[in-house]
Every structure is written in C-alpha cells, then in structure tokens.
Amino acid sequence: MTTSPKARVCRLDLWINPVFDELITSQSQLTLQVLSRNTDDSATADALAETHAYHVSAAKDELPKRWFVDAKLIQACPQLLCVSAGGAGYDTVDVQACTEAGIAVVNQAGANANSVAEHTFALLLAVVKRIVESDNKLRHETGFSREDLMGDEIYGGTIGLIGLGAIGTCTARISKGFGLEVLAYDPLLSEDQIRLRGAEPVTLNALLQRSDYVSLHCPLQTETRHMMGAEQFAAMKPGSIFLSTARGGIHDEAALFASLKSGHLRGAGLDVWEVEPPRQESPLLSLPNVVASFHTAGVSHGGRRNVARSSANQIFSMLNGERPPHLLNPEVWERFLARRKAVLTAAV
Template structure:
C-alpha cells in the first residue's frame, strides 16, 4: 500500500448481504471517515473485488451461512492486501482463521458477551422443555392423542447437579440462573483459574469429575482444536446414567452419532441441542426422531436484543480499530503494533484517533 500523508479517501468497510440488525449499517453510516459496501454473498467478481479493496470486513460467525470462498482463510487474505481488520459477528469465529490473520497483520475481533444473556436463557429453555416434556405434550394435544396428564409426567430440576463446560460470558450467566433454580453448580474450564470459577458461581472440578457428578452437562466452550470432538462415545459413557446433555456451544464439540447411541442405549435420559455439525441438520437425523431430544436451529443467540447488541458491538469495534483505538474484544493482541503500522500507511494517525 502507498503511505499518504493524509487520508485521501474514506476507509472501506465490507460485509455480505446476509441479514444483520440495522444498527450495524446505521453506526458505520454515521462515521464520515468510513464507506460501507454491502456485497452479494452469492456473488463472484463483484464480491471478490469489493473484498480486495476493503480495509475492514464484518463476517457472520456461522460457517454454514457464509460461502467457503468468503470465509477468512489464508487464501482470501492473499487476495485482500488492503484488509486491516476482521470482525466476527458472534462470540464464535468459526469463519475466521485467526492465525492466518495474525501472519497477515490483520486484527480480529469477536463479540463475546453481546448475546450471552440470550444464549444462557436458551440453555434453560432447552433444559426445561426436556424435563417437562413440553414437545411431547404439545404434539399430543395438537394430534388429539393426549390420554392423561400422568402419561406426560415430567421431572423437577431443583437439587440436581448442573455441570458447566466453559464458564466464560455465557457460562457465568448460566451458573447464576442455575443457582436460582436450586441447582448445585460445578464447572470445568482449563482457561479460568479456580478462584475465578468460584467468583463466577461454580465449584471448580476436573473434566472427569464433572462427567461423574453432573446430572445435567451444559456446554459453553468455543469450538477449537482442543474441544473439537471432546464429547465422544467415551465421554458420554463416563457421564452419569440418566444424565441430560445440553449444548448451546458449537456443533462439532460433541459427536452426534455417539450421542445418539448413548440415548438409544438408555445411558443418557435426554438431550437439548441448539447446535449441529451441519446447520440445519438433515430432517431424517436420528436425533430429530427422538422424543427425548429437544432441538433448535442455532437460535440461542438469535434474539432481537442479542442481534442488536452484536451489530452495535461489531460496528463499534470496527470504528475503534480504524481510528487506531484498541478494541475491547481483540482476539490476536500480538498483531496490534503491526496493525497500527499498516493503519498509518493508510494515512490514519492513531494518536489522533
């Protein structure tokens, strides 16, 4: 890139034409130093050219929403020499290769915490639907096959052990809600010191202990090289017989075939799933055929409030970065000095940002 002494043109912010709360476009549009470009997700030359000239790229965090060629890979970065920063539209960043961005001098942010309340609430929507057998009751009433209330008898959760895997922004909210239901809360998170786990409302335990003790196992960890396939056949068999499995995290952390086998054998009593390996899952998926599975289409964080917070957070962090201010949710802080150098080459003086 050339290194002008003054900002000769507005910096370009690009996003695909996938749905986003209007708060994002409104915020970017109010910044006179920025130019927003909305590119077709199903486009080719137009989208490639738009991204090649972009300084910032906002991308959905859902891998099944974003065509592979527009996900932030090393190949895409090679075609986008002016790209300075990337914003993932969620707490996850499955569509962004953060290591490749770091090598390219590209700063990456996510929106961790923006939709945490929505996802934590979904955790208990799934759990309560499961133990109260709401899906079965609804189906029986609509079909006219309901015989007696006792035939649809459910359970209470008070007094059970609620095991959290990953006690970050969402996990800590889940812990607080669980305490309100009278659950004993335990948590496993190798990235959070035991004292902080206690501060977040849970008793710190090892992964094996959590599997052995929890009546309900709830996933709130990111999908990465460590957690991918974490819940396999062995993990499900180590869970308590009759336990429930809940995930509002990411598909791929649990093995769907192994979960199905654990349910079919009667080892587990049920599952509540908001995330899938392929989204949406095939209608004939074995898990979707079972009355002891409550299913949702990765809508835990898809609330009006959650999406608005994510959109505002994304816009704010992009505006911060392009003004030379370090953002709140920088995933690769080691890149920041190089990012500032590249930003200065575009004519932005961070000291004035």
C-alpha cells in the same frame, strides 16, 4: 488518533440488525459497502480487495466458503486491516492466518450471552418437563393421562458447565436462581476465577460423574472437537441430560444418539449441529427425548442488536487506532497499528 478519510468497511448481504449500518454510516470517516454473497460475483471480490475492514458472518453453514477469511482471501485483500466476526464464535475466520498478515480480528464475546444462557434453560426445561412431547400428544393423540407425560423438577439438582466464559457465567447465574448446584470445568481459568464466576471448579471427569445436567459453553477448536464422545457420555450419570448451545462438532452426534437410544441418558437439548440445519432424517431428530433448535440461541432480537452494535463499535475503534475490547490476536496489535498508518495514509 483519528482515521484517515473514508476508510472502507464491507459486509455481505446476509441479515444483520440495522444498527450496524446505522452506526457505521454515522461516522464521517467511514464508508460502507454491502456486497453480494454470490460466489460468482466479481464485484464482491473486487470490493473486498480494496476494503480496510470486513464484517463477516460467524455462521459456517450460512457463509459461502469463498468469503471465509482464510489465507486465500487474505492474499487477495492487501488493504485488509481488521476483521470482525459477527458473533461470539469465529469459525469462518482463520485467526492464525490473519495474525501472520498483520490483520486484527475481533469477535463479539458476551454480546448475546444473556440470550444464549436463556436458551440453554429453555432447552433444559423443555426436556425435563417434556413440553414438546406434551404439545405433540395434545395435537395428534388421545387416550393418554397426565402421568404419561410426567416430567421432573430441577430444584436441588446439579448442573455442570463446560466452559465458563461470558455465556457460561450467565448460565451459572441463572442456575443459582433455579436452586441448582453449579460445577464448572474450564482449563483457561484458575480455580479462584471459576469461583468468582459462580461455580465450583472440578475436573471434566468429576463434572460428568456428578452432574444431572451437562451443558457445553466452550468454542469449537482443534482440542475441543468431539471432546464429548462415547467415553464421556458413558461417564455421565445414568438418567442425566446433555445440552449444547456452543458449536456443532464439539459433541459426537453418533455417540450421543447411541447413549440416548440405550437409555443411559434421559434426554438432550441441542441448538447446534455438525451441519446446520441438520437433515430431517438425522437420527437425533427421530428421538422424542431430544429437543432441537436451529442455532437460534443467540438469534434473538436483543442478542442480534447487541452483536451488531458491538461489531460496528469495534470496527470503528480499530480503524481509529484504539484497541478493541474483544481482540482475538492481541500479539498482532503493534503490527496492526503500523499497517493501519501506512495503508490509511496511502488511501488519502
């Protein structure tokens, strides 16, 4: 099957690797519109009302809420056939509302997995080796010894991964290279699947009790919001380290601060926050044993290029009637195909 002439693709004027525009515009069957993110811009609303495919930022604090793919926007976009979230996450898309409207939704799972896994270890090593503390002291203080900044080695330790999707699997592989025992908890995978991905399957409680380093790699959903709270931090080994390159809101920031302040946890490496960027007065940013970054784990040149390419290719596949590899609502597919045929035929 081929697309009807000039299926319309829209994205907002947020930064994206140029390969997205290049791939979309290289297809003679597609047209691309880059729209203003300004929430008062009626031209953006008018264009979205006529679009067939919408590439949407996955960053909830970057995208104005008016342009989230929710029931209200869907109602105003009767031609919308498919939505592509620009990352592994899809916080800005109501997948259930899309499914009810017959709209196919994809994410870019795995496209930036290597970048995020590498960043996880950058945070882990920065905390364990006390690199940021050392850098700050060398720049601003005198009269201290090397022993005052003594870190530790991670070889022979145990890392616990909560979530073993594409990113968790990459992290497991890197962990083995550092000589770590790898535990994993993922209720969506069987024990055999977890073992095939390079980890020992355990319960969440066992993972918390046994791990020297606990790293989050699961999506933010109703059932995972604040899944790491006071009780879970208390269950972690004294002196262990908490890491998250997943999504803000999965861990309770106040509970994490209390556990770090009390000395129960040795440190934390955090790339994600409830509000991004976090306020400079955030209690967690006041602690020297917290290494922080601004949700940049997947924002590498390679990662962003891979995400943009994946998104463009999946949009073209869907508009061409071909099932994409990262369909979030597979139950919608047959209805999507029927809508695609009707909508694109009418557009000729």
